[in-house]
Each structure stands twice: as structure tokens, then as C-alpha cells.
Amino acid sequence: MAGGNTLFTDYKMPGRANIYDRNGRALVAQTEAVAVGVIPGQITDEAALLDALAPLLDLRPEEIQAKYASAGSDWYVPLGEVSAADVQANYATLSSLGGLVLNTVRIRFHPDGSLAPQVLGYLAPLSPENLAAFKAKGYPADARVGAAGLEQSQEPFLAGKPGGTLYVISPAGQIITTLVEARPEPAQAVYTTLDRDLQKAAQRALGDFTGAIVVMNPQTGEVLTMVSAPGYDNNLFDPANPNAILLPSILNDSRRLLLNRATQGQYPLGSVFKIVTMAAALEAGGYTPDSRLNCTYEWAGLGPDYVKYDWKEEGHGVLTLMDGLIESCDTWFYDIGLNLDRLDSTLLPRFARALGLGAPTGLGVIPEESGLVPDPDWKLRAAGVNWWPGDSVNLAIGQGDLLVTPLQVARMLVAIANGGTLYRPQLIHHIAPPGEAPTIELSPEAIGQLPISPDNLAAIQEALVGVTSKRNGTARHRFLGLDIPVAGKTGTAEAPGAASLPHSWFVGYTLAKRQDKPDIAIVVLVENAGEGSAVAAPIFRRIVEEYFFGQPYTLYPWETEIGVPATATETPAPAETQAEWPTPTPAESPTPAP
Numbered sequence: 001m002a003g004g005n006t007l008f009t010d011y012k013m014p015g016r017a018n019i020y021d022r023n024g025r026a027l028v029a030q031t032e033a034v035a036v037g038v039i040p041g042q043i044t045d046e047a048a049l050l051d052a053l054a055p056l057l058d059l060r061p062e063e064i065q066a067k068y069a070s071a072g073s074d075w076y077v078p079l080g081e082v083s084a085a086d087v088q089a090n091y092a093t094l095s096s097l098g099g100l101v102l103n104t105v106r107i108r109f110h111p112d113g114s115l116a117p118q119v120l121g122y123l124a125p126l127s128p129e130n131l132a133a134f135k136a137k138g139y140p141a142d143a144r145v146g147a148a149g150l151e152q153s154q155e156p157f158l159a160g161k162p163g164g165t166l167y168v169i170s171p172a173g174q175i176i177t178t179l180v181e182a183r184p185e186p187a188q189a190v191y192t193t194l195d196r197d198l199q200k201a202a203q204r205a206l207g208d209f210t211g212a213i214v215v216m217n218p219q220t221g222e223v224l225t226m227v228s229a230p231g232y233d234n235n236l237f238d239p240a241n242p243n244a245i246l247l248p249s250i251l252n253d254s255r256r257l258l259l260n261r262a263t264q265g266q267y268p269l270g271s272v273f274k275i276v277t278m279a280a281a282l283e284a285g286g287y288t289p290d291s292r293l294n295c296t297y298e299w300a301g302l303g304p305d306y307v308k309y310d311w312k313e314e315g316h317g318v319l320t321l322m323d324g325l326i327e328s329c330d331t332w333f334y335d336i337g338l339n340l341d342r343l344d345s346t347l348l349p350r351f352a353r354a355l356g357l358g359a360p361t362g363l364g365v366i367p368e369e370s371g372l373v374p375d376p377d378w379k380l381r382a383a384g385v386n387w388w389p390g391d392s393v394n395l396a397i398g399q400g401d402l403l404v405t406p407l408q409v410a411r412m413l414v415a416i417a418n419g420g421t422l423y424r425p426q427l428i429h430h431i432a433p434p435g436e437a438p439t440i441e442l443s444p445e446a447i448g449q450l451p452i453s454p455d456n457l458a459a460i461q462e463a464l465v466g467v468t469s470k471r472n473g474t475a476r477h478r479f480l481g482l483d484i485p486v487a488g489k490t491g492t493a494e495a496p497g498a499a500s501l502p503h504s505w506f507v508g509y510t511l512a513k514r515q516d517k518p519d520i521a522i523v524v525l526v527e528n529a530g531e532g533s534a535v536a537a538p539i540f541r542r543i544v545e546e547y548f549f550g551q552p553y554t555l556y557p558w559e560t561e562i563g564v565p566a567t568a569t570e571t572p573a574p575a576e577t578q579a580e581w582p583t584p585t586p587a588e589s590p591t592p593a594p
Helices: 044-055 061-068 083-087 131-136 148-155 155-159 196-206 243-252 270-284 323-327 330-343 347-354 378-381 389-396 406-418 454-469 532-549 574-578
Strands: 006-012 028-038 077-083 100-109 123-124 145-146 164-170 174-180 189-192 209-217 223-230 292-295 317-320 421-424 426-430 447-448 486-495 504-509 521-525 560-561
Touching: 028 044, 028 083, 028 243, 061 077, 077 243, 083 100, 131 323, 145 148, 145 155, 148 155, 155 189, 174 292, 174 426, 189 270, 196 209, 196 223, 209 406, 209 532, 243 323, 270 330, 270 347, 270 406, 270 454, 270 486, 270 504, 270 532, 292 323, 292 330, 292 347, 317 323, 323 330, 323 454, 330 347, 330 389, 347 389, 406 421, 406 454, 406 504, 406 521, 421 426, 454 486, 454 504, 486 532, 504 532, 521 532
Parallel strands: none
Antiparallel strands: 006 164, 028 077, 028 100, 123 145, 164 174, 189 426, 209 223, 209 521, 292 317, 421 447, 486 504, 504 521
16 A cells, blocks of 8 residues: 555454254363373373273273274374363373373364264365355454354354454554454354254264164154264364374275265165055055955066065965064065056155155255155156166165165154154254344244045054064064063165175154153164164164163173173174074065066
């Protein structure tokens, strides 16, 4: 400027607001924390070290030990982050432990580290692509902004409105004049619908498996829990954290840790889809709950060149349609799929979409995929060939080209549990400045009604109860002795790859009708783990026990004690795990598409 004067902007950024669970407990906070690590060669009393750190880090001693087992003696090995208050409360013990390194830092702190990381998200520096847009909003060039999850979608509330003053400065550095001043506006906290304790319990229940869990309130559509595993430690995205040296291991992990499998994972649904098929059969196919079919092992409805098989080699015998769902007889649903195709090849796909599959749920605040409900038009566009009856037969048992997200399935189960209301899933409860009334308060939003009559819906609900309680129900043996009534459906979905184990599903809802605890709908998906009754159903039961009783009581087939795997290797295949259960396991496996 004239005379050598320059312009100078003094930015004023309001403090970033916190993210809370439904009970006002912090999930993310800008505060002091302590980065915990060890130098293996300086450890003097390993037993004492492990005893002190296990409760502090919420890890088993052997899990902590494994982190530094192969490290060099003089390496710094990050173990995790904890609150400054927890360290202070145990400082006398911790300060006496050789090899332990404690660094107090001020970071964007996730108190539970890897709790719902894909939902909450993280901060990152401004990129060349968004630098100009954020500078126009008053952000300094070195600002860190939400880059994923709620941190990204709720950035305008969590960050507040930046302010600042624009000065004219002389060559000597003196302020000549103030050109303009904008006051910052305070940030607003985001209160989610998540339940922190239930989220932790569900993540523990899934353990080292790859998969997803969604828990929702059937009467409101609120998301209480959303798990995607494997997860990661959000604290490692803060450069002030000494443990951030581990960040490349998150970004480069071949398991795609940043992917939210609950909303972005797309999977075949397997026998869980039989709920949709039964609904279409009752409403539009001329069937009744008491319709009967002889469930043989072989089914040749598509002709002798395309024989398909039931999972039960001796067949089921004559079953009503309700029993067909209870026992998950494939033959029953092959037959329905063929008959529905004869009536209208678009009928079953239309029912699937009406039950919420094949399109985003409208959650809105974090990314989600659409999934895919195939139909004749789609197949012609995608593959250039016509739909044939075998496509409907495959779709009737949840195979073929069908893809769903766990959140879509959870929304469908919510509607079945509550009598037919399809809700938009809700993840944010309200938004408010610190200590003030909410500026935004969200309410449950019903966006549709299932196209199922009350009588037919009651028949489906009764069959889902039978899955867990009737003598031949596919999951009855997994719920023996549980005082909480459960309705549900097993699913064993054929996965791509000849050597891959199928995906394991169990979906359902509780029927406790307690005043102190609302009933919940739960979807459990475990990738490439085996049969739904063998893997996903026990995990479902554990979540129910944690929610209603505050702790689990039933061992997994693959545990020696609660939370302790039988071995350090992969979970045994379902055939091995079944032998450890006193009740015989009815197998349920998919059959290849013709």
C-alpha cells in the first residue's frame, strides 16, 4: 500500500464445541489428555505395569503386551490416550512404573479412543481444494476442520463463526487504522442419539470380527449404536498427540478402516430377505400364513438343468408359510419367488424397496450407500440381458445381485417391530450453545408406512418370534435361558469368492415391554464368518444381555471366559463351534445361484 503500509488480519476462532451422547456424556471434547506409551527396554516390573494400565486403557493385559512384544528395546510404543483426570487419580502408582511414558497434551480428545470413530469423524488441515472456501468464511490458512463423520457434517455448528479484525499496519509494525471488525459467534455442541455405554458394549461384543452393528429404538427411529469394525483411534488424527506416529497404519490398512460398514458397506442379505418375500407373498401373491408346501431337499421349479437345494438334506416336510420362515426353508421361498415372477417380475423388487431397501435411508449427517435391489430394467441396463425367473428365485432368498446396508436392514426391522412405520434414522438429537437452550431440536420423522396389512404383519411378527422360540426355529438354541423375549431372523449370505465363508447375519428386536428400558431393534452383520445362527446370533444375544442386565452372562462358543478368545487365532469355523454348544445346531447355508 502507499507508504509501505500493509494489511494484516487478526483471526479470532471460537473454541470448538463438544459432541455428546444422548445422556450428555462427552464423545469428543477439546481438552487436556495424556498420551500413554512405553519404552520396552526400560520396563522394570511388567506385571505391575500391565495391572496398572489394563483398567486405565480398558484393555486386557495380553492386549497391551502384544503392542510392544516385537518392538525394539529403545522404541517408543504408543498404547493409547486417557483423560488427564484419570491419570491424576492414579498418578502415585503410574509415576513409579519404569518404562511408562506419559505426555500431557491438549487435543481434540475422544475419551474412549476408538468409540464410533467412523460416525464421529476427525479434523484435518485445510486442503488446497477447500482452502479458498474456508478462508472466505474467516478461517485462517492453518485451521483444522472436520474431515469425516459428524465433525465434517456439523462443522458450522461445532466451529462456530470465525471473527477477526482487518488492520492497516505501518512499515514499523504500528496499527494505523482498523478497517473492519467481525465478532466471532460461539460454537454449538452436538448432542447425538448414541448411547455411549451401549456403543462400547456393542463394540466389545463384535470383538476382532470385521462387520457392523446397528441398534435403534423402534418407536422413534433413533440410532442408539452404530458399530463398524475394524475401527481406529480418532485421537491419532491430532498432530499434537505424540501417538500420532501410528496414523499411517490407519490410513494404509488394507481393511479400509475409515469405511463405515454400517452405512457404506453393501452386502447380500441371505435368508433375512425372506421377511420381504413373505410380505410380498401374503400381500400380492395369493398366499396366507397357513398356505402349505412340502419342503423337499431338491427343487426343480426352474427345470431339470437348474435344480436348487434346501440347506437341510432330509428336507423339512410339509410346512405352513409361517413355519417356512421359522425354519428358513429355502424350498418354500424358491417356490414363492417363481410364482411371484409369474405374476409380475417387478413385484418382489417393488416390495423390497417399499420396505426400505435399495435407497439411502435419509440419515443425512454421515455418508451412506444406496445398495441395490435388482429388477428387469436394471439388469437390461447393467448387463444387456433380460431378467429370467431364476433371478426372482435367487432374490427370494436374498442372493443374486441384491445388496443392502446394515442401516437399511435396521430401519426395515424397526418398521416391522413398531407395527409398520418407516422412520428416517435419527443420529442427532439437538444442537445447543454451551449451557443454553437448544437452537435446533430434532424429532422422530415418519416417512412412510409398510405396504403390509395389520393381519399379515402380525403373522410375520409371530414367525420372527418363532425363529427364537419354536422347537425348529433356526436360532432357538442361541436364546435358551434368556429372560428377554426376542424376535429375529438368521441369515447366511453367500459372499463373493469360492473360498470365502458366507456373511453371518442376525437381525431382530426385543419384546421386554419394560418401563425402564425401551425395546430395541438390532442388526448384526459379520463378514465372512459363517452361519448366522453360529456367529451373529450369539453376538446379538450379548448385546441384549448388556443392554437389559448391564453385563453379559453367556459365553460365546469361541471364548474361554467373557471377552477372552479361546485362542489367539481366527474364530473357529461354525462346524467346530457348534460342537461346543449342548443343543444341536440346525445348519443354514445358501445354495449357489444357477
